[in-house]
Amino acid sequence: MALYGADVEIGIHTLLCLLRTTQPVSSHELATYQGLSPTHVAKVLGRLQQAGVVASSPGKTGGYLLARSAAEISLTDVVDAIEGPKPLFACRDIRFRCELLAGDPPEWATCSMCAVNSAMKRAESAMRDVLAKTTLRQLGEEFVRKAPPEFLQRASGWFVEHREQRVSSGRPSEP
Structure with missing residues (x-):
């Protein structure tokens, strides 16, 4: 049995999706991009918001953004926000x-x-120390080093395209 549940993994991956965006992303878009349940991702984002890891804004242009710099968000912050x-x-x-x-x-x-x-x-203590010293920024930098530039461009484009579709359709964000 895993020490941490799937919600922690979902939370970390969802936060990594927010690293390269300056525009709010809806929970539905974050879930769709990752092939996850929108309800489940919304629940995880709610916990992250309560802990001050993400901020949300309502409306058709709303969604989620990191509440502070990725260099200031440790894996301990994420784990504690989601599972306590x-x-x-x-x-x-x-x-x-x-x-x-x-x-x-x-x-x-x-x-x-x-x-x-x-x-x-x-x-x-050793594990919590590693989690505390590992930031979202570090994980994001590691991913960028591994992923081909074409993939990174496609990923950014995917979020831009889906945001534009949501905004032009007038669908409100959830956020």
Whole structure:
């Protein structure tokens, strides 16, 4: 089972779509572009908006934009906005249940943090440190280095074309 759910992946990819745009993009356009459920993407964007990661504007020219610079948005910001801070490991103090200790563990068995819990907390700290140090800007730069320029042009053009269609049709954004 994955530590983080699909919503985190959807959120990060959706935010990456917003990196190269200066015009608001509707949640429907973001979902369609990624082949995802519009309802699901709207739900994820709602959480990101509540956390101040994205900003929205209503109306036919409305939609979503990053609320701050991509260099200021860490993966920790995204994970916490979507799923809330959650521990990697929840210690159940199994060491206290050892049959040999008969429900009365001696001090040597309980005087410090369980070694298993300690190792898991160190792992969680290291993972959160990596997430905190990784920004949307860094991920976007990595993608730009990998993707051919033609693809990047097509992607930008796709959003421009769909925005123009939405605006000219008078359909309101959701945002």
